[in-house]
Amino acid sequence: MSLSILVVERERHAREGLRVILSADGHDVKVAADMWAGFAAIFSQPYDLLLLDDNVQSERHVTLNVLDLLRFARRYEPNTSAIVITSFDEGAYGYRMEEGVVAVLQKPVELTRLRGELEARSR
16 A cells, blocks of 8 residues: 655755655655645645654744644644654654654665555555
8 A cells, every 4th residue: 555655854865865765666755845845735635654854944933843744734634644764863752752753763764664664554
């Protein structure tokens, strides 16, 4: 079963790489480069899974983080889950405590682990 996935990643090469790989695996993948594009994408359609770079920051003097995207998505589709991608060790436990976060992956992302997480979600 394929998933509807939104990748929110600030680095273009990582964002597009994930889009290409996950699309080739049969998933319906949309991408967003920043928080505002992420909110717009979530508003336009529901997603099964958000793949969130925790280094994406909000701008325009608004304090938001990627978990705010997950909370927003879950208002429209309560079963939406998220995988957080992080460069940092600290904070991983806090992400796992957030409702809907199913995994925290370290950068660079191991594709076999990511695919395993996606397979578990698509059952």
